[in-house]
Each structure stands twice: as structure tokens, then as C-alpha cells.
Amino acid sequence: MSNLLSIAKSGLAAAQAGVATTGHNIANEKTPGYSRQLVIQSSLGGQNLTGGGYIGNGTNVDSVKRIFNDFLAAQVVAAQSSTSQLDTYYAQMNKVNNMLADSSVGLAPVIQSFFKGIQDLVNNPGGASSRQAMLSGAEALVSRFQSMDGQLSSMRAGVNNEITGAVTNINAYAKQIAQLNDAIAKAQNGSGQPPNDLLDQRDLLVAELAKQTKVSIVQQAGDYNVFIGNGQPLVVGNSNYDLVTVTSPTDPGRLEVGYVSNGTTYTIPESSLTGGNLGGLFEYRSQSLDPIQNALGRIALGLAATFNAQHKLGQDQNGNLGGDFFSLASPAVTGSTKNTGNAQIGASISNVDALTTSDYRLSYDGTNYKVTRLSDNASMYSGATFPAGTIDGVDFSVTSGTMASGDEFLIRPTVNGASGLNVLIKDVKEIAAATPIRTGAPTTNTGTGAISAGNITSAFDGSAVTTPVTLTYDSAANTLTGFPAGMPVTVTTNGVPTTFPAGTPVTYTAGSVISFGGAEIKISGAPANGDKFTISANTNGDGDNRNMLALGELQTKNVLQGGTASYNSAYSQLVSLVGNKTRELQTNSASEGALLKQMQTAQQSESGVNLDEEATNLLRYQQAYQASGKVMQAVSDMFDVLISLGR
Structure with missing residues (x-):
């Protein structure tokens, strides 16, 4: 009889554990990270009490198992x-x-x-x-x-x-x-x-x-x-x-x-x-x-440099050559706080067209200096002497001290290009709208020769037209004479330059560019013998807009990035680059998010709580508990029979 009671008792305990575990699962169905649990039972075995076979001793709750897949969990984490x-x-x-x-x-x-x-x-x-x-x-x-x-x-x-x-x-x-x-x-x-x-x-x-x-x-x-x-x-x-x-x-x-x-x-x-x-x-x-901030800085530096270059080819209302219109920020150079040497490194921009959007690291290992472009980790220089040449439009220098082994410096050529951009011209009279030289031809010329309005190059210092220059055409020799004494003359025809020594007659070729002392002119047509052409300083340039016209043309000219982009197109390229990258990330993010959801679904299908399944388990354990209770009641009735027989 006692064996029957222990069997019923073990069944009640197992069913109770099942109901408790199922209830725990249901209660934590929405709990983040919860894995459903399952009661693990085992038979207590049996005894050969009657000699006719083994009779079992009930059940035992071995453990409450967590349904968890390590492989799926690792995939979800990744x-x-x-x-x-x-x-x-x-x-x-x-x-x-x-x-x-x-x-x-x-x-x-x-x-x-x-x-x-x-x-x-x-x-x-x-x-x-x-x-x-x-x-x-x-x-x-x-x-x-x-x-x-x-x-x-x-x-x-x-x-x-x-x-x-x-x-x-x-x-x-x-x-x-x-x-x-x-x-x-x-x-x-x-x-x-x-x-x-x-x-x-x-x-x-x-x-x-x-x-x-x-x-x-x-x-x-x-x-x-x-x-x-x-x-x-x-x-x-x-x-x-x-x-x-x-x-x-x-x-x-x-x-x-x-x-x-x-x-x-x-x-x-x-x-x-x-x-x-x-x-x-x-x-x-x-x-x-x-790279984006560097690219913006590169546009600012390119705009400032090209605009300044053209502005300096003009003349302001004071009669002076134009100066820098915009300021150009210098590269940012910072030494490592771990440096042991006392070197001070400088950097300057010598060619804005060659600038990249990368930063650079200058290091010294005790034997060799090395310059690394950080955007692609490309080695731009390695040698026993300090880099002396231009690297991607930037020149490096040691302003003082010496580098020790292990020292390094970070050079950011364009990072301050936008923040350091300023307008240097404050007086409206200093805007160089005119061109410093004027040209002309007497009405007495009998040929069809015509001279261009003229312009200057960066080599112009005014000495070429300190005294007005009068060129005379010699039809017999097909030459021009009258250029300033002591100045060589360069004639460029179809991109091919020919230099004539100072004081020698210059062969005339219609439409060629004639330059001397930084002044440039073109004479076209067929001048007659003795025809004259004059080049002089622009002493009254208030109404002259030639340099301003040249400045206006910069808006559409490809003057940035090695002559491949204008101001607007360089910025448009930056906007396009950012937009394309954003769309790429949006697509990849959505794709990876969908993959994560699939992984989580697979994990939850195994480890998550299914309320329908738990309801079924609850009913099953409830029925098991009731059945074990019936066994207990049957044993009680059997005891009552035995007691009644003893009376």
C-alpha cells in the first residue's frame, strides 16, 4: 500500500512541477531574452515484489530544462x-x-x-x-x-x-x-x-x-x-x-x-x-x-586659390595690381603627444589641383622618414632624408628641432579649408576689375592687322609697360620690332613656344600669343608695312571690366581637381557621393535587418514561448494531476476496505 501512495505522490509532484513550469513560461511570454522551459522526468524503475514481474515506483523530476540552441544564439549575436x-x-x-x-x-x-x-x-x-x-x-x-x-x-x-x-x-x-x-x-x-x-x-x-x-x-x-x-x-x-x-x-x-x-x-x-x-x-x-570635411575644405581651397590667381592679374581702382581676394587656410599639423624629439613640422600647399581628401602621417623610425596616406594606407615616401618633394600638392618642412625615433605627426592638408576661408578685400576700390595694360592701333594703319585687348600673367610686374611700347611691322622681313630693351619675347603658336632674344626682331605669325615681361597680346590679320600697335599701362581703368569678365568665367570653367571640375560640379560630386553612400547604407541596413529578423524568428521558433502549445501542456499536466489524485483516492478506498475487514 505504501508503494502505491509514493507512486501517486510522485505523479502529483511531477504534474505540479509541470503546471508551475508551464505557468512560468506563460508569464514570461513577453520577457526579452526568455527561453521556454521544460520539465524533464524519468522513471524510478521497478521492484519484483510478487515474483511475477517488476512493478514501477513512480516518476522523478530530474531537471527543468531550458530550450536553447547555442548555434542559433551565436548567429543572432553576430x-x-x-x-x-x-x-x-x-x-x-x-x-x-x-x-x-x-x-x-x-x-x-x-x-x-x-x-x-x-x-x-x-x-x-x-x-x-x-x-x-x-x-x-x-x-x-x-x-x-x-x-x-x-x-x-x-x-x-x-x-x-x-x-x-x-x-x-x-x-x-x-x-x-x-x-x-x-x-x-x-x-x-x-x-x-x-x-x-x-x-x-x-x-x-x-x-x-x-x-x-x-x-x-x-x-x-x-x-x-x-x-x-x-x-x-x-x-x-x-x-x-x-x-x-x-x-x-x-x-x-x-x-x-x-x-x-x-x-x-x-x-x-x-x-x-x-x-x-x-x-x-x-x-x-x-x-x-x-573625407567629407576634407572634400569641403578642398573645394574652398581650390576656389580661393583659382579666384586669387585671376584676381591678382587685374588692377584695382587705385591703380595697383590685385591682391589675394580670399584667404587660404594652411594645413593642420599636430605632433603626437608621445613624441620624444623636439621637431616642429610645417606643411604648405603648393598645388591645389593635386590635393586629395586624405590625411597623412609623417613618421620616423630612427633610420627612415615615412609619409603614409591614411585613406588607403599608401606609402607616399620612404627614405633616410626628410621628404623634400611635393606629395599630393603638399610640401613638408622641418621648421625647427629634430625628430626622434618613434616620433610621428598628423598632417591634414584640407581640414581647415572651409573654416579658414575669409574675404581679405574690405575696400571696394581694391577689387581688381580692370586689366593693368591697354592696347591700341593708330587709325593711320593701312593693313587689316588688329591687336587684342591684352592681359597679363603672374610674371607681370609693370616694368614691361613703364614706358608705352610701340610695335612696328616690317612687311619685308615679316617681323615686329619695338619691344622693351632687355626683354626676351616669346611667341606661342598652336601651343608651341618660340623665344626670341632681347633686341631681336620677332617673326610675325597671325593669331599667335606674344608675351614679354608678363604682358600678353595677340595680333591677327594682315598688317601693312609700317603699321604700328601700342601697349601701355592702364592709367584709367574705372570702366574696364576685362579682369572681372575673366573672374566671371571661373564659374563654369573646370579649374578644380586637375581641370576636371568646376566649383559647382565639384560640390555636386560631393553631394552625389554622400547621397549614393547613404542609399547604399540604407539598403544594406534594411537587408541586414531582415537577416537578423530571420535569425531571431528561427531562434524563437525553438526557444520562444508558444501560448497555444503551453495551453495544451497546461491541460495535459492538469489531467495528469487529476489522474494522480484519483490514484491517491483509490489507495484511500483500499485502506478503508482493509480496515473494515479487520472489524
């Missing part, structure tokens, strides 16, 4: 890390795209307005109001460059803030995982049974950690050992290691991530911290934000 990286990159990139694509805050409208002011000045070169309007347009253009650069700098500061937040989250998750490792180990050692809910909490924390950075999990004796980057341990057993934000040794405005071990902080390379929010921030900053 997909979560990739999705978070793309989502972060896309969100950041979309901010830049919205800024550049907004016609109300972009460059295109102010460039158009600036050159409209130039065209107005072409029509009224001597008018003070037109000159002031042109200066105002220039100031608006400069302000827009500075505003856009300021927004990009704000985004850079925002990245620093988000990196700090990501590091804080990573440290918090690592600490909690280590604590759970300890709690799980104690629970298992005490009962020998897996603490399912603690295991779920730990796996949920790992998934949350993967949203911040890519992680590798190594299981050891029930613990999760978590590694990041190039294998740096974040959690080992019940111990966790902290990450910290550190300032870049070569860029005070740039935060990096450091790893603390035994009280020493080691900087983790950005390239090794892939995946998650942190990986997305680093990739966005290095692959997009830096």
Missing part, C-alpha cells in the same frame, strides 16, 4: 552586431546627406549668388554699389562654407559623445555578465541544476553587448569569457576589464578607445573594433566624415 553597425553608420550618414542635399543651406545657391554679383559688376565696373554687392556675395559664400564646416565639426563632437556612451554601456554590460557568471556558478554548485533564468539574463546581456561592439564568446566551466577587438578579454569568469575613452595622441579633438590592464591603458586600433554601435561610429568617422 547578425545583431552587423545590423547595429550598419544602422549607426546609416543614421550618422543620413544627417550629413540631409545637410548637403538641402538647397537652402547648400553651397550651390550662394555660389550662384556670388557670381551673379560678379556679372553685375561686369556691367558696372566703376559703380561702388555693384562692388559692394559683389563683396557682400563673397561674404555670404564664405559664411556658408564656415557654417557647413561648423555643422560637420558638431557632428564630429557628437561622435565623440556617442563613443563615450558606447564605452559606458559596454563596461556596464561586462560588469553584469561577470556578476552573472559568479551567480550562475554558485547556483549550479549548490544545487547541481542549471539556473535557467540567470542563464537567460546572461545571454540577453551578451546580445545587448553585441549591439555595442562585436564580441567573441568562449564557454569555460559554465562561465562566459567575452573578448573584443584583437582578442582583448572583456570578461573572464567573474572578473571584468574596463574600457576607457582616450584622446588621440595626434588629434586632440578625436576620441579613441583604450583598454585598461594592470593599471595601464592601451589604445585599441579603430580598425579592430568592428561591429555594433562602436564599429559604426568609427567607420563613419574614418570612412565618411573625415
Whole structure:
């Protein structure tokens, strides 16, 4: 009889455990990270009590098993890390795209307005109001460059803030995982049974950690050992290691991530911290934000340099040659805080056409100097002597001191191009709308020869026309004479230059460019013998708009990026590049998100709570409990029969 009671009792206990577990599943159906649980039973075996066979002893609840697939969980963690990286990159990139694509805050409208002011000045070169309007347009253009650069700098500061937040989250998750490792180990050692809910909490924390950075999990004796980057341990057993934000040794405005071990902080390379929010921030900053800000700076530098070059070929209302109209920002050079030498490095831009959107690292290993282009890690120079030539339009110099072994410098040629752009001309009279030389031909000429209006090159210093020059054509020799004494003359025909020594007659070729002392003219047609042509200083250039016409032509000329882009097209290329990258990230982010959802669905199909299934289990366990109760009642009735027989 007692055996029958123990069998019924074990059935009641098993059914009760099943009802409790099913109820626990139902209650946690919406709990993040929860894995459904299942009661594992086993038979208690039997005894040969009658000699006629074995009679069982009931059931035993061996364990409550967590339905969890390690392989699917690892796939979800990996997909979560990739999705978070793309989502972060896309969100950041979309901010830049919205800024550049907004016609109300972009460059295109102010460039158009600036050159409209130039065209107005072409029509009224001597008018003070037109000159002031042109200066105002220039100031608006400069302000827009500075505003856009300021927004990009704000985004850079925002990245620093988000990196700090990501590091804080990573440290918090690592600490909690280590604590759970300890709690799980104690629970298992005490009962020998897996603490399912603690295991779920730990796996949920790992998934949350993967949203911040890519992680590798190594299981050891029930613990999760978590590694990041190039294998740096974040959690080992019940111990966790902290990450910290550190300032870049070569860029005070740039935060990096450091790893603390035994009280020493080691900087983790950005390239090794892939995946998650942190990986997305680093990739966005290095692959997009830096090149975009550099590209904007390159446009500003190119505009300033080409506009200045043409403006200096003109003459202002004071009779002086034009000066620089815009300021050009110098490259930013910062030495590493770890440098032990005392060298001061300088950099200057010698060719804006050759500039790239990359930054450069200059290093010295004690034997060789090396210049590396950071955008593609290309070695631009390596040698025992300091780089003396021009590298991508930039010249390097040692202004003082010497570099020690291990010293390095970061050179950013164009980063300050937009922020450092300013209008240098403040007086409207200093706008060089005219050309410094005038040409003419007497009405007494009898041939059809005609002389161009003339222009100058950067070699012009005024000496060529200090005294008016009168050229005379000799039809017998087909030559021109009368050029300034002591000045050679260069005649360029179909792009081929021919230089005539000073004082020698110059062979006449119709339509060729004739240059001397920085002055350039063209004589076309068929001059007659003795025909004369004059070149003199422009002593009254108030109504002269020739240089302003040349400045206006810069709007549509391909004067940037090696003669392949105009001001507007260079900016359009930048906008297009950002837009295409944003769309690419949007597509990849959506695709990776769909993959993550598939992985999560597959995991939930195995580990998630199905209410229909749990309702069926609840009914089954309820019926089992009732049946075990019936067994108990039957045993009670049997006892009553035995007692009644004893009376």
C-alpha cells in the first residue's frame, strides 16, 4: 500500500512541477531574452515484489530544462552586431546627406549668388554699389562654407559623445555578465541544476553587448569569457576589464578607445573594433566624415586659390595690381603627444589641383622618414632624408628641432579649408576689375592687322609697360620690332613656344600669343608695312571690366581637381557621393535587418514561448494531476476496505 501512495505522490509532484513550469513560461511570454522551459522526468524503475514481474515506483523530476540552441544564439549575436553597425553608420550618414542635399543651406545657391554679383559688376565696373554687392556675395559664400564646416565639426563632437556612451554601456554590460557568471556558478554548485533564468539574463546581456561592439564568446566551466577587438578579454569568469575613452595622441579633438590592464591603458586600433554601435561610429568617422570635411575644405581651397590667381592679374581702382581676394587656410599639423624629439613640422600647399581628401602621417623610425596616406594606407615616401618633394600638392618642412625615433605627426592638408576661408578685400576700390595694360592701333594703319585687348600673367610686374611700347611691322622681313630693351619675347603658336632674344626682331605669325615681361597680346590679320600697335599701362581703368569678365568665367570653367571640375560640379560630386553612400547604407541596413529578423524568428521558433502549445501542456499536466489524485483516492478506498475487514 505504501508503494502505491509514493507512486501517486510522485505523479502529483511531477504534474505540479509541470503546471508551475508551464505557468512560468506563460508569464514570461513577453520577457526579452526568455527561453521556454521544460520539465524533464524519468522513471524510478521497478521492484519484483510478487515474483511475477517488476512493478514501477513512480516518476522523478530530474531537471527543468531550458530550450536553447547555442548555434542559433551565436548567429543572432553576430547578425545583431552587423545590423547595429550598419544602422549607426546609416543614421550618422543620413544627417550629413540631409545637410548637403538641402538647397537652402547648400553651397550651390550662394555660389550662384556670388557670381551673379560678379556679372553685375561686369556691367558696372566703376559703380561702388555693384562692388559692394559683389563683396557682400563673397561674404555670404564664405559664411556658408564656415557654417557647413561648423555643422560637420558638431557632428564630429557628437561622435565623440556617442563613443563615450558606447564605452559606458559596454563596461556596464561586462560588469553584469561577470556578476552573472559568479551567480550562475554558485547556483549550479549548490544545487547541481542549471539556473535557467540567470542563464537567460546572461545571454540577453551578451546580445545587448553585441549591439555595442562585436564580441567573441568562449564557454569555460559554465562561465562566459567575452573578448573584443584583437582578442582583448572583456570578461573572464567573474572578473571584468574596463574600457576607457582616450584622446588621440595626434588629434586632440578625436576620441579613441583604450583598454585598461594592470593599471595601464592601451589604445585599441579603430580598425579592430568592428561591429555594433562602436564599429559604426568609427567607420563613419574614418570612412565618411573625415573625407567629407576634407572634400569641403578642398573645394574652398581650390576656389580661393583659382579666384586669387585671376584676381591678382587685374588692377584695382587705385591703380595697383590685385591682391589675394580670399584667404587660404594652411594645413593642420599636430605632433603626437608621445613624441620624444623636439621637431616642429610645417606643411604648405603648393598645388591645389593635386590635393586629395586624405590625411597623412609623417613618421620616423630612427633610420627612415615615412609619409603614409591614411585613406588607403599608401606609402607616399620612404627614405633616410626628410621628404623634400611635393606629395599630393603638399610640401613638408622641418621648421625647427629634430625628430626622434618613434616620433610621428598628423598632417591634414584640407581640414581647415572651409573654416579658414575669409574675404581679405574690405575696400571696394581694391577689387581688381580692370586689366593693368591697354592696347591700341593708330587709325593711320593701312593693313587689316588688329591687336587684342591684352592681359597679363603672374610674371607681370609693370616694368614691361613703364614706358608705352610701340610695335612696328616690317612687311619685308615679316617681323615686329619695338619691344622693351632687355626683354626676351616669346611667341606661342598652336601651343608651341618660340623665344626670341632681347633686341631681336620677332617673326610675325597671325593669331599667335606674344608675351614679354608678363604682358600678353595677340595680333591677327594682315598688317601693312609700317603699321604700328601700342601697349601701355592702364592709367584709367574705372570702366574696364576685362579682369572681372575673366573672374566671371571661373564659374563654369573646370579649374578644380586637375581641370576636371568646376566649383559647382565639384560640390555636386560631393553631394552625389554622400547621397549614393547613404542609399547604399540604407539598403544594406534594411537587408541586414531582415537577416537578423530571420535569425531571431528561427531562434524563437525553438526557444520562444508558444501560448497555444503551453495551453495544451497546461491541460495535459492538469489531467495528469487529476489522474494522480484519483490514484491517491483509490489507495484511500483500499485502506478503508482493509480496515473494515479487520472489524
